[in-house]
Amino acid sequence: MEVQSKSGFVKIIGLILIIFFLGGGLFILSSKDFERNKPVVKTSLNPSWNLNGDFFIYLKDDTGIKDHKVSYEIDSKKHFLLAKMASLSECSFVNQEVENGICLAIEKPNISTKDIQSLNLIVEVTDKSKWNFFSGNKTLENIPILIDTKKPQLAVVSNSYRITQGGSALVIFRAEDENLDKIRISNGENEFIPQPFYKQGYYISLLAWPKNNPTFNAKIYASDTAGNVSIASINFFAVKKEYKKTTISLTDSFIDGKISSLVEEIGERTLTSFVDKVSIFKYINEDIRSYSEKYIMQAATNFPLEKIEDFQIYAFSPLKNAAVMASFGDHRTFVYQGEVVSYSHHMGLDLASVKQAPIISSNQGEVVLDAFVGINGNTLVLYHGLGLSSIYAHLTKPLVGIGDRVERGAIIGNTGSTGLSLGDHLHFGVLVQGHEVWVAEWMDSKWIENNITKVIAEAKGIINNL
Structure with missing residues (x-):
């Protein structure tokens, strides 16, 4: 009887242990703390760097980022780079409305741009998951980066001769770069987005000098994906105007x-x-x-x-x-x-x-x-x-x-x-x-001819002769 009692007790203990381990296993498999998804590393498409400022990478994980390391290798020697937190707006290549991660600013390496044309960035990331015996999920990402120190080519082709406070003007220009990213025009306070014009590499835009802006200073800004920026002034004859x-x-x-x-x-x-x-x-x-x-x-x-x-x-x-x-x-x-x-x-x-x-x-x-x-x-x-x-x-x-x-x-x-x-x-x-x-300009056929029609015709003639 005693042997049977002990045997029954052992079975009960065994059953309890089985239930315990099964329950524990099910808990681990279903718990968010034990998630098995690796951290995600994102950069801009076809990343490039001018080595004058920071390079930005984006990290995301369901449980959060526990640790990250960024390095590069030259002559088989690993060099670590400082990675500091940055505003999510700096990682502009990520849709911030649906993403929820962190943006890192990577310091520039202490190397000469004359000696290097590309760089392989090594990013190691560990999340806060308790998976892998509490060591977390790990991601190792190699990011090939083009080293680009050349600024975009930027030149005004044709523009209206003058602009009046409250009025409008036109500009046509050339902007070229293998990695051209953004082009914008500023009047000193407001920005205007140009459109492609006529042939590859040329752009056109109307711009305004709003009546309530006291000054006017028109410039074109062209930047590439490496962060190189070119600036060109537009030489309008700016005329102030008094309104009623x-x-x-x-x-x-x-x-x-x-x-x-x-x-x-x-x-x-x-x-x-x-x-x-x-x-x-x-x-x-x-x-x-x-x-x-x-x-x-x-x-x-x-x-x-x-x-x-x-x-x-x-x-x-x-x-x-x-x-x-x-x-x-x-x-x-x-x-x-x-x-x-x-x-x-x-x-x-x-x-x-x-x-x-x-x-x-x-x-x-x-x-x-x-x-x-x-x-x-x-x-x-x-x-x-x-x-x-x-x-x-x-x-x-x-x-x-x-x-x-x-x-x-x-x-x-x-x-x-x-x-x-x-x-x-x-x-x-x-x-x-x-x-x-200023409405009067756009109700004047002579103004339109001199400031719009002739500017476009002149630009086309210049472009065709290049």
């Missing part, structure tokens, strides 16, 4: 009428949520105006960077027999009961003829915005190519919609008084990569 200044007295009837009804139409806030009449006006003139400008700018900057073979644009004339009611660039100061309460800049041209007059598209284009937009009311934005758009606001009713292709001479809508408007009229504007510019 107007003082407008606000009345209670205006705020209680048009302004209050627009607040209710927008529906974002109730009239009772404002402390006084001035705050109602400031909400429309400042908050809703800012929202409207950003909304329109977003629509006007979302354009394809397609190759430009040629660009034909006609002088804009959207309303027949129209009178100018308000000009571009007007700086308005609003006064209520003798005190200055708000400001605004009128960044278009107000035209009026008869009520609900037909609005004509002077150039072919695509409708990229058809919406009620704050102070602008019913608004259309047409994209004409080369980063150039036109805006038509306060419409009674648009006759085209988003995605429609509009031909030159087509009627696209009728004037009205929707939004912040005291009477039936058209607010017309022109935008260069989302920046509102």
